[in-house]
Amino acid sequence: MLRIGIIGKTNAGKTTLFNAVTMMNAEVSNYPFTTKEPNVGIGYAKTACVCKELGVKDNPQNSVCIDGWRFIPVEIVDLPGLIKGASEGLGLGTKFLSVAAQADALLHVVDASGSINARGEICEPGMGSPLADYYDVEEELIKWYTKNLLENADKIKRLLQNKSMRLQDALYEILSGIKVSPSHIKEALSRTKLDGIPFEDWEEEEFRSFATEIRYLSKPTLLVANKMDMPVAERNLKGLLDTFGKSFVVPASADVELLLRKAERAGAISYIPGDEKFVVKDSASLTPKQKWALEYVKSRVFDKWLHTGVDQAITIAVLKLLKRNVVYPVEDAKRYSDRKGNVLPDAFLMPQGSTPRDLAKEIHSELYENYLYAIDSVSGLRLPNDYELRDRDVITIVTSKKRKA
Ligand SMILES: Nc1nc2c(ncn2[C@@H]2O[C@H](COP(=O)(O)OP(=O)(O)O)[C@@H](O)[C@H]2O)c(=O)[nH]1
Numbered sequence: 001m002l003r004i005g006i007i008g009k010t011n012a013g014k015t016t017l018f019n020a021v022t023m024m025n026a027e028v029s030n031y032p033f034t035t036k037e038p039n040v041g042i043g044y045a046k047t048a049c050v051c052k053e054l055g056v057k058d059n060p061q062n063s064v065c066i067d068g069w070r071f072i073p074v075e076i077v078d079l080p081g082l083i084k085g086a087s088e089g090l091g092l093g094t095k096f097l098s099v100a101a102q103a104d105a106l107l108h109v110v111d112a113s114g115s116i117n118a119r120g121e122i123c124e125p126g127m128g129s130p131l132a133d134y135y136d137v138e139e140e141l142i143k144w145y146t147k148n149l150l151e152n153a154d155k156i157k158r159l160l161q162n163k164s165m166r167l168q169d170a171l172y173e174i175l176s177g178i179k180v181s182p183s184h185i186k187e188a189l190s191r192t193k194l195d196g197i198p199f200e201d202w203e204e205e206e207f208r209s210f211a212t213e214i215r216y217l218s219k220p221t222l223l224v225a226n227k228m229d230m231p232v233a234e235r236n237l238k239g240l241l242d243t244f245g246k247s248f249v250v251p252a253s254a255d256v257e258l259l260l261r262k263a264e265r266a267g268a269i270s271y272i273p274g275d276e277k278f279v280v281k282d283s284a285s286l287t288p289k290q291k292w293a294l295e296y297v298k299s300r301v302f303d304k305w306l307h308t309g310v311d312q313a314i315t316i317a318v319l320k321l322l323k324r325n326v327v328y329p330v331e332d333a334k335r336y337s338d339r340k341g342n343v344l345p346d347a348f349l350m351p352q353g354s355t356p357r358d359l360a361k362e363i364h365s366e367l368y369e370n371y372l373y374a375i376d377s378v379s380g381l382r383l384p385n386d387y388e389l390r391d392r393d394v395i396t397i398v399t400s401k402k403r404k405a
């Protein structure tokens with residue numbers, strides 16, 4: 001399963017965001033996960049389900065479908081605030097950074113309202129600098145990657161000399177454990193032009209520039225500008241957008257998303273995560289305080305930003321940054337169901353360029369080993385072997401053996 005890590009300074013709103021996005025958990029009864037680690041939970045990428053256009057009522061098994069929206073699980077990891085010196089081990093920094101390095105993508109949360117100071121302590125709104133906070137945390141991450149490489153320099157040298165490995169293969173030996181792929185290494189070497197410099201001549205500066213590229217290539221990141229419900233956040237958001245551009249910054253309000261999900265669970269409103277509206281069910285039963293809170297949410301978030309941004313952050317990270325396509329495998333191509341008759345039971349997040357055979361591998365090794373060909377279930381056409389799966393494909397895999405019941 002894909003893993004999204006939440007990083008940022010203390011009090012930026014990471015745990016609030018984590019609590020909001022993992023709240024649907026209880027509703028996914030058949031999803032096998034345990035809550036051994038309190039800071040790991042399941043959140044969801046949201047996508048328009050194919051059930052509507054196919055005109056079927058689905059029975060999702062590995063995911064959830066609400067009103068034609070398919071929610072596909074991803075793992076969410078909430079990391080305690082990273083402080084200055086974290087890469088040197090301060091505040092359990094090295095431990096947290098190594099957990100961050102296990103993620104496929106990161107959400108970097110900043111307090112856009114400027115309500116925290118450089119140390120992550122609550123201060124007067126507007127006094128803090130989300131831009132400076134962003135750079136502080138990134139600096140710790142890059143330092144950690146650099147240190148990691150420097151500590152392994154002798155090992156890399158030995159691999160190059162004793163085993164006459166190529167540099168990119170030796171680097172892969174060291175970095176493969178933190179979700180760095182051979183293509184990330186190749187790209188980082190080429191961007192830094194370090195592929196032309198012998199490794200024994202690398203100085204600290206070279207290690208750092210290589211580490212910086214590796215950090216961004218292997219850990220695609222979105223900047224979550226949190227606390228957008230507070231008016232002072234608007235000015236800071238503008239600064240963040242001017243610096244980083246629209247494709248990197250997601251305005252959000254984690255607290256508001258959490259409030260809405262709680263209100264929904266309590267039966268006070270109807271609200272689908274990520275929606276651009278919520279509906280009060282019975283306004284007569286609300287206390288004045290609840291009424292005020294929902295009015296605040298409407299005027300401060302929905303009227304201004306359309307949605308809370310929380311769901312969007314995860315969905316963009318999964319579908320856009322990690323370039324996943326949502327593919328629905330079905331055993332029965334006519335009924336779009338599995339053997340038990342569950343319609344559109346599963347949705348898989350397949351990396352761009354995957355083939356039906358890759359999908360088979362993802363589902364079951366037996367399916368993969370006995371793979372013959374695949375059918376596009378909607379048209380009924382047999383797909384060529386090198387077919388690249390597309391978003392919203394419904395696929396039936398045909399094998400040489402009937403699977404055992
Ligand atoms: N106004 C506002 N406050 C928020 C928002 N998100 C979090 N907070 C508040 O910020 C404080 C720190 O939040 P927390 O999630 O514990 O931060 P963490 O240290 O990054 O995990 C808490 O008082 C939250 O209620 C938001 O979207 N809007």
Ligand SMILES: [Mg+2]
Pocket residue numbers: 011014015016079080081
């Ligand atoms: Mg926290």
